[in-house]
Amino acid sequence: MAVPRIDFTAELNAEQQAAVQAPDGPVLVIAAAGTGKTRTLVYRVAYLVEQGNDPSRILLLTFTNRAAHEMLERARQLVGDGVSGLWGGTFHHMANRLLRRHAGAVGYQPDYTILDSDDTRRLVRLCSQELKLTDKHFPKPDVLLSVFGLAASTEQSVAALAADRFEHSRVDPGDVVAVYEAYEKRKQQLNAMDFDDLLLNGLRLLTEHDALLERYREQFVHILVDEYQDTNTVQSHWVDLLAGPGGNLLVVGDDFQSIYSWRGANYRNIITFPERYPDAHVYYLVTNYRSVPEILGMANACIAGNPLQFQKTIQPVRDPLERPHCVSLDDGHAQAEFIIGEAQRLRSEGYAYGDMVVLYRAHYHAMELQLALARDQRVPFVITSGIRFFEQSHIKDVTALLRLFANPGDELAFQRLLCLWPRLGAKTAQKCWQALGGRCDLRKDATRERLAKGLPAAAREGWNTVEMIAADFDRHELQKDPAEIIHRFMAGFYEDFARETFENSDRRLEDLAELMRYTHQFATLDAFLSEMALQTNLDAEADAAVQRETDVLRLSTIHQAKGLEWKVVFICWVTEGMFPSLRSVNESEEGLAEERRLFYVAVTRAKDALYCCVPRQRRGRDGSMQFLLPSQFLQELPSDLMTASRFRR
Numbered sequence: 001m002a003v004p005r006i007d008f009t010a011e012l013n014a015e016q017q018a019a020v021q022a023p024d025g026p027v028l029v030i031a032a033a034g035t036g037k038t039r040t041l042v043y044r045v046a047y048l049v050e051q052g053n054d055p056s057r058i059l060l061l062t063f064t065n066r067a068a069h070e071m072l073e074r075a076r077q078l079v080g081d082g083v084s085g086l087w088g089g090t091f092h093h094m095a096n097r098l099l100r101r102h103a104g105a106v107g108y109q110p111d112y113t114i115l116d117s118d119d120t121r122r123l124v125r126l127c128s129q130e131l132k133l134t135d136k137h138f139p140k141p142d143v144l145l146s147v148f149g150l151a152a153s154t155e156q157s158v159a160a161l162a163a164d165r166f167e168h169s170r171v172d173p174g175d176v177v178a179v180y181e182a183y184e185k186r187k188q189q190l191n192a193m194d195f196d197d198l199l200l201n202g203l204r205l206l207t208e209h210d211a212l213l214e215r216y217r218e219q220f221v222h223i224l225v226d227e228y229q230d231t232n233t234v235q236s237h238w239v240d241l242l243a244g245p246g247g248n249l250l251v252v253g254d255d256f257q258s259i260y261s262w263r264g265a266n267y268r269n270i271i272t273f274p275e276r277y278p279d280a281h282v283y284y285l286v287t288n289y290r291s292v293p294e295i296l297g298m299a300n301a302c303i304a305g306n307p308l309q310f311q312k313t314i315q316p317v318r319d320p321l322e323r324p325h326c327v328s329l330d331d332g333h334a335q336a337e338f339i340i341g342e343a344q345r346l347r348s349e350g351y352a353y354g355d356m357v358v359l360y361r362a363h364y365h366a367m368e369l370q371l372a373l374a375r376d377q378r379v380p381f382v383i384t385s386g387i388r389f390f391e392q393s394h395i396k397d398v399t400a401l402l403r404l405f406a407n408p409g410d411e412l413a414f415q416r417l418l419c420l421w422p423r424l425g426a427k428t429a430q431k432c433w434q435a436l437g438g439r440c441d442l443r444k445d446a447t448r449e450r451l452a453k454g455l456p457a458a459a460r461e462g463w464n465t466v467e468m469i470a471a472d473f474d475r476h477e478l479q480k481d482p483a484e485i486i487h488r489f490m491a492g493f494y495e496d497f498a499r500e501t502f503e504n505s506d507r508r509l510e511d512l513a514e515l516m517r518y519t520h521q522f523a524t525l526d527a528f529l530s531e532m533a534l535q536t537n538l539d540a541e542a543d544a545a546v547q548r549e550t551d552v553l554r555l556s557t558i559h560q561a562k563g564l565e566w567k568v569v570f571i572c573w574v575t576e577g578m579f580p581s582l583r584s585v586n587e588s589e590e591g592l593a594e595e596r597r598l599f600y601v602a603v604t605r606a607k608d609a610l611y612c613c614v615p616r617q618r619r620g621r622d623g624s625m626q627f628l629l630p631s632q633f634l635q636e637l638p639s640d641l642m643t644a645s646r647f648r649r
């Protein structure tokens with residue numbers, strides 16, 4: 001018998017070890033922040049492989065792609081290359097992987113396009129316009145999409161949700177439903193799915209096709225899920241089906257950290273797990289290995305008052321160090337100055353910039369700091385929120401061509417591509433599309449000829465570039481080389497276009513160079529496009545930046561910092577009206593409770609030092625000064641848990 005390579009007793013505490021070596025069947029690990037839930041999952045994977053399980057029969061579901069990569073990497077360090085072949089990623093990734101194989105089963109072509117949020121916004125706007133719902137009181141695409149999204153992720157009807165949401169407004173819920181129906185139809189015609197469709201259709205594969213359900217139930221002998229508290233109804237339903245009654249499903253989570261209910265996450269999934277799986281083994285982890293006791297004291301106190309939760313306190317193992325700081329400052333400028341100065345001071349004490357993070361409730365809270373950091377140039381930094389890298393217009397322009405090659409039915413890509421040319425607007429583009437019969441396969445000579453005839457003379461010259469790429473497409477196996485397509489497209493057309501169009505074209509061209517580098521890790525055009533559409537945040541850009549330079553200060557929203565840890569954490573704008581956000585306070589008791597959990601998530605990211613910054617005033621939109629109170633989350637705490645100080649410029 002092979003000697004086990006991993007010394008589980010040395011690496012894990014007794015509870016963790018019990019969970020890692022739990023017998024087959026359903027397992028729930030419920031535990032507060034920093035107690036080793038993620039670590040337990042990694043060791044469980046290693047344990048299963050060591051026990052002789054075939055990695056390709058293990059499915060590991062995580063919240064971000066990066067988390068999946070990191071976990072696989074850690075598992076590989078434990079058991080070696082044995083883990084390759086394991087299925088790991090986000091729910092969206094896995095749904096996509098299955099749907100590419102079985103698209104036909106839900107009425108799609110396998111080369112369907114995945115719409116990102118910019119695409120969906122455009123498409124919804126188009127549908128509203130077509131229905132002549134352009135009154136200024138009619139909800140904007142983002143609002144409509146949030147209703148559609150909530151309906152999808154909670155398995156409710158759009159009609160019911162719309163009636164509820166627009167009850168006291170002049171909006172007719174019937175109109176909202178009409179847009180929704182038009183939107184659904186358009187997506188079918190385009191052979192395109194949005195993010196919610198991936199999950200819903202992924203679920204349909206299993207609910208409507210017994211053979212598929214059987215097949216994947218058999219394949220996935222073990223299913224493991226991290227951050228289970230943030231799954232929505234569709235996701236938990238999907239996992240339940242796949243695992244089957246009494247299946248080997250291990251989930252870990254913390255109801256204290258459920259922060260996605262606004263997107264339909266349902267923390268009841270975790271609370272009701274023991275009811276759905278009466279045989280489940282349940283493990284509680286209570287020892288926190290991450291933070292010093294002073295930080296945990298504050299964390300325990302700030303969450304204790306929340307309603308409806310598994311009460312649990314976390315026990316520290318680390319030695320005391322210092323209390324968290326509550327820093328009062330004049331305004332946002334002072335806050336930026338303080339953070340920059342303090343980061344430098346900490347660095348001179350031996351911390352790296354990479355050990356520190358600045359967290360905030362909403363992206364715009366970081367604007368002043370961002371500008372100050374850029375101006376000041378003393379502290380290198382990277383931002384993990386904001387406009388998504390792949391949703392910037394120059395990236396979308398260039399990839400429109402790739403998308404059209406991959407899916408000739410992609411009208412949005414077609415529109416986008418054509419509108420780049422001079423004298424070519426949406427109307428002409430639409431006419432061309434119709435003339436081509438709603439399909440534009442550029443690889444076909446006849447299509448290219450017909451299209452060229454419809455183009456205005458001014459566009460012909462640059463269009464040659466596209467024609468040449470298309471003519472070479474099959475001969476040079478360009479479908480395996482997206483970078484080459486981008487390169488040719490830029491050399492022949494887009495570089496000039498960018499210089500004429502964008503003020504900051506240099507930065508944009510750098511982004512495109514980065515994009516080409518990024519494509520090299522994919523074997524085919526389709527693989528690249530899927531991955532690109534699935535990036536749910538700045539992952540790629542942030543990773544690229546961090547790989548280039550690891551010692552950088554990170555700026556991130558709290559939502560995107562989930563599951564991660566840093567030695568030093570700064571939280572900005574811990575004031576009433578900013579955190580909790582005004583909207584959440586006005587909304588409901590539940591909204592406030594979720595805000596408090598978000599604060600808890602922020603606090604528990606810190607290992608050694610924590611700073612809550614409390615600016616006293618802020619300029620309003622009209623330029624007037626508003627005075628701010630410290631956040632109720634700070635006021636609720638016993639005063640001896642933090643060290644108060646005042647920073648003056």
Ligand code: ATP
Binds near residue numbers: 038
């Ligand atoms: P979160 O709730 O924030 O996702 P978590 O419960 O997933 O946290 P981990 O990220 O797995 O916690 O662990 C937190 C830190 O504690 C990590 O640095 C991890 O390596 C360390 N850790 C966990 N368990 C142990 C242990 N038994 N011995 C030493 N270090 C540990």
Ligand code: MG
Binds near residue numbers: 037038039
């Ligand atoms: Mg974790």
